[in-house]
Amino acid sequence: xxxxxxxxxxxxxxxxxxxxxxxxxxxxxxxxxxxxxxxxxxxxxxxxxxxxxxxxxxxxxxxxxxxxxxxxxxxxxxxxxxxxxxxxxxxxxxxxxxxxxxxxxxxxxxxxxxxxxxxxxxxxxxxxxxxxxxxxxxxxxxxxxxxxxxxxxxxxxxxxxxxxxxxxxxxxxxxxxxxxxxxxxxxxxxxxxxxxxxxxxxxxxxxxxxxxxxxxxxxxxxxxxxxxxxxxxxxxxxxxxxxxxxxxxxxxxxxxxxxxxxx
Numbered sequence: 001x002x003x004x005x006x007x008x009x010x011x012x013x014x015x016x017x018x019x020x021x022x023x024x025x026x027x028x029x030x031x032x033x034x035x036x037x038x039x040x041x042x043x044x045x046x047x048x049x050x051x052x053x054x055x056x057x058x059x060x061x062x063x064x065x066x067x068x069x070x071x072x073x074x075x076x077x078x079x080x081x082x083x084x085x086x087x088x089x090x091x092x093x094x095x096x097x098x099x100x101x102x103x104x105x106x107x108x109x110x111x112x113x114x115x116x117x118x119x120x121x122x123x124x125x126x127x128x129x130x131x132x133x134x135x136x137x138x139x140x141x142x143x144x145x146x147x148x149x150x151x152x153x154x155x156x157x158x159x160x161x162x163x164x165x166x167x168x169x170x171x172x173x174x175x176x177x178x179x180x181x182x183x184x185x186x187x188x189x190x191x192x193x194x195x196x197x198x199x200x201x202x203x204x205x206x207x208x209x210x211x212x213x214x215x216x217x218x219x220x221x222x223x224x225x226x227x228x229x230x231x232x233x234x235x236x237x238x239x240x241x242x243x244x245x246x247x248x249x250x251x252x253x254x255x256x257x258x259x260x261x262x263x
Contacts, residue, residue: 002135002161004036005029006196006239008219008232010206011046011167015054015062018043022079023069025238030073032240035133037077040198040215041091041106041142041167044081048209051120055082055089058103063094070097076132078139080165085122093139093165095130104128106141107150113169115213117143129157135245138191142166142213145181151189155258160245164195169213170202178218186222190252192243194221203235224251 007025011018022039029037044062045054056062062081070077076097082089083103091106105124110117127150129138138154140162154162162185168178178197186193198215201208208214217234221241230239252258 002036002133002243002245003034004038004194004241004243005032005034006194006219006221006232006241007037007039008197008199008217008237008239009040009043010199010201010204010215010236011040011043013045013049015044018045019062019065022066022077026069026073026075026077028238029240030075034240035075037075038163038165038194038196039077039079040196041080041165042198043079043165046198046208046214047167048212048214051082051089055084057083058094058101063096066094067096067101076100078163078165080141080167088120088122090124091117091121091141093141095128095139098132100130102128102130104139104141106144108143108147110143110169110213112143113171115169115211127153127157129154129159136160138162140164142168145185145195148185148188151185151191151193152258155189155191159191160248161192161194161243162189164193166195167198167213168216170200170216175216175218178216179220182220183222183226183228186224187226187255188257190224190248190255190257192221192223192248194241194243195219199236200234224248225254
């Protein structure tokens, strides 16, 4: 059994200020007994501001500060940041703590609903899994949620749980799509899917760039049977969830969604 905290926050423009959000979230999660603490995509700095000026490598000051926080509290932290790429940035998930310090670069870029992430972000190409306390975890980011083959590939690589930080774009029908997709990807792969989104700025009166995907809240946890185990509201909130990886094996056996593939 793994206890995981999802910290649904509103990131701001400044990385140093957002480190304070990470610290307070980790302290609350540790008080609740969490072993893994997940923050949204773009925790380092929200979308809608220039990203190149804040991008740093994984051994830079921001990621190093998060790593120190993970070591201080003996937890593993997953948080969205931006790393340099020639002329653009990479949308990177920092995975740090428990003997790990690495990144996952978002593979599927959000060139949809009138937004062109690829204008400023370079895509990744490599899946990422890690092991902690005998459980294999996969990671994915936001728009990756629309691509079932990624989640099935993570399951093939041994993952029983997928952690998905996001900064979901608002708009007509987008909340409904979020709910359906989290559950569908869990069913497709037999994995737990823990989707941690940015809080809805409108819920806290935060002014943001209206053209940028800055979050809708409703962080959601689904098991491999597509059952919602926990869901947040629109505003800042922390979810604490106990995840049993054995449920993933049961789900895959029951649905045959991986074993019966023909394509």
